[in-house]
Amino acid sequence: MRPFVFERAADLPQAVKLGAATGQGETDAPTQFLAGGTTLIDLMKLEVLRPQRVVDLGPVRASWTGIDFTPSGMRLGAFAKMSTVADDARVLSQFPVIAQSLQLAASAQIRNMATLGGNVLQRTRCPYYRDPSWSACNKRVPGSGCAAIKGFNRNHAVLGVDDTCISQYPGDFAIALIALDAQVELTGPEGSRRIPFASLHAPVQSQPHIETTLKPGELIVAFQIPAGAWTRRSLYLKVRDRASYEFAIASAAVALALDGETVREARIGLGGMAYQPWRSQDAERMLVGRPLTESGAAAAAAAALKGAMSHGNNDYKPELARRTIVRALLEAKALQVTGGAS
């Protein structure tokens, strides 16, 4: 860690102003916002992030922690703690996949600190990124290469990667958000705007050091998650090496609207598998209008992993992902859903 300027924003407008140098989505921008700190502080200690200025959003938090329900869906304040949303009975019954994705993430201690907005911006767990003693990491040092491609890559991405970076997006909540067509509310120097969650994270496109599409000074203030016939019949399945406090080696966020045996709507998010939060609309399309069977689920899963590219230690991932999707779909089908739509 090295010396830096620490500033506390009194309110949202001041935060946006102080954060004007947060950069154009660069992972190591010279100004960083501090919310829960569960990623930022770690990476600063590791000398991966070396901000000259840290803008503490503490005083801003209180106004953006709401969990609000409307007929069209749910709005979550970006500064709500992961644990608060995970434990909310309404979220659990109406949007189980959201609550479960948060409940199964990290540890109780981290969930009590981390905010939703910070969580979706969590950096990759790639060990070559997280340790500056490795010289080759395009995400950390643009143009330096990728040590993971020929290195140890057991939990590296197989989807959405290119030859500059195979790091994996590690989060869970984002997988549920992308599956449910969530929208992100942003506030920045040029005012407020709303974007699809699916466009928040930048694709790799040979510039892995650019991680988001956020403009300088922009802050996530809320998430909007539309309700649909599929949201109650939803779940988050997380496959991991140990039972708790561990990142996914594969996960699936699925939501189904069923008409008897027949799938009316399907949503499939895929975690532990891709460079960025991943949704498989190809797989969804294959399910719709047909009865949900083991073989149908398997075909959809195969479509979801089409184009997967592995690099040795992660050769197992596509097969594990296919099995995870099938299991998640069949478990979602078997859910007893009460009240409202199927």
Next chain:
Amino acid sequence: MMQGKEKLFGRPTSRIDGVAKVTGAARYASDEPVAHPAYGYFVTSSIARGSISAFKLERAKAVRGVLDILTYENVGNETQPPKGPDGGPTTTTLESNRIWHDGQIIAVVVAETYEAAREAANKVDVTYAEEQPSASFDSPGAESQPHKPQRGPDPKKGDAANAFAAAAVKFEAKYATPTQHHNPIELFTATCAWDGPKLTIYEPSQFMWGTKNSVAAQIKIDPDHVRAISRYIGGAFGCKGPNPRTAWVAIAAKRVGRPVKLVPTRDQSFTIATYRAETRQHIKLGASADGKLTSLSHEGWEVTSRPSGYSVAGVESTARMYACPNIATAVNVVHADRNTPGYMRAPPETPYMFALESAMDELAYELKMDPIELRRVNDTQMDPVTGLPFSSRSLMQCFDQAAAKFGWANRDARPASMRDGEWLVGFGCATACYPSNMGPAAVRLSLTPDGKADVGLAGHEIGTGAYTLVAIAAARSLGIKVDDVTVRMGDSDLPPVMIAGGSNNAASAANVVVKACEELRRRIARAAVTSADSPFHGTEADNLSLSDGKLVDPTGKSEPLSKAATRTGHRLEVYAENIPEGLPGTAVADMSKGKPTMLGGAGRKDVSAFAFGAHFVEVRVHSRTREIRVPRVVSAFAAGTIVNPKAAYSQFMGGAIWGLSSALFEDTEMDLGSARYINDNLADYLIPVNADVPSVEIIMVSEKDERVNPLGIKGIGEIGIVGMNAAVANAVFHATGKRVRELPIRAEKLL
């Protein structure tokens, strides 16, 4: 008169230091206050092989508060190279510009604050002359050679090759275990403070007298001038012995003229200390159709550093597990560009019993025999290699009691036959063993005028309950309350005891304390029988014993201890040494020079001394996604006299959990091209969380051992981990029909 040991031990006793530990009052080495300390920070290499061409220190020195930077250029010739865990050569640090391994200590930055030292360390610019390193077994440039056995040739008997060729049933397989790291929560701290020629070291050490002597030897000063202090140790597991780091902190403290405190980081701890090296093993078993072993061959390969020949050679134990007329063993070391490995909980048995106990399970399936029955037909009360009797061996009692509690009878023997919904269910079992060791020990015991005792010995509280064990031994022997015993340990100014390793502490410490107490009783009794004012005047001193705060005779006549004791003076003090039979008379003297000696296992001339146990495990493997979960474990152990059942239960349970961890989770992963560790932090180096160990039940099988040592104590610190990895692998096979011979077992190996 030695009191009956049944009377001495076996009552569950809470830790006398428990409150201090949970309230934070217990002072660990880096908590020790020293006046006006400076702070040290290591710089470690980012390459695994080569040399340092140049340091550029300008940026680092410009950091405010930096006092000194030690490199090979300014201090290289100030120490003797350290010795490895086997006493042989090992990798160096600041002695030269040579880089032996990833993360080698190459500089020490000293500054006014920890933060300044860390910032400056990150600004030390190093230019390397890099060479292509060899990471492990299959790397080009790794060199394999037969190891040099530490205690005579590797176990051998009969003609294993011919017996295998002629066997009715043959089984042969190769197994592998990964690199693992101890990761004690307390890091490898060291604080050094000089007072004229005298050096005080505060450092978590599991061998106080070893640390004292090794640092003195490295920096070439009189060991009498060195004092090592470490009252509590936050986990040791074998990695906190004498080491090459501390000498540099002592030199740094001398250079800056004030105490230096150094706390390394977690990731540095993966490379600046020892680890459990990866192994490969080849096993051949020949058996008759009814399951009797006719041939056992076990060969191992272990990774080590370039200069060190260190090996754990677990064939010493595996060759003795079962009756078998033909045995062949061999061990090889494979030199790579790695730091030198070292002891880690049951160093030989954890990897080697994985192979043997997996192979026994596989053989049982070949024979269509219950794996317990296979152990039963090959059980023996005689060491199959030497023909000596086991001091005691209750292996089958362990199997039978654990099997009953576990419900082994409910097992359908066919692989992949048991299921609970979407989860495949498997049962597995395996043998646990560990040599019963004992070392020399010395103690100073005083009885104060209020009838309380004060016991001092340079013992080590590494989390095992050592303070309490000493207090129990003294209290029970002196007939006073545990609360009336003050125990002082963790200071090399106290009489020496053995390194806290090889599970020797309970036997070594309890035996010497009981011996000192007996001497104390003898003096009190002699004073009583020769004093006119004593009710025992003129009687036989040997008839008097200490009980319930009194000196008593067989008729029930008594005198309060406080009265009986003051007859010999204001404070009665005894110094006692104990050397186990079979060790040289110089054992205490050698130990006080930092040379540990220990006797046990197959090293004895009279008996073969081991503790035994059996693990039973239920695993669940998801039929689709193949996550592996372990809902319950039942383990039974027979380990002679149990001093404190409460602490023992925890030790056994902790060992079993670590064994589970070694089966499913732990693996220090490497980037093979650069020979560097990947997951050098506690987020990525997986160990079980509570949710991974819902139920672990421990059975302590009663066992009386008249031969292992006078008190019949077998060590229990390490046996719990042994064989657990195989029990899990065996259960995974039973659940899935898939045999995993390479640890850890993870979902992708079962897809």
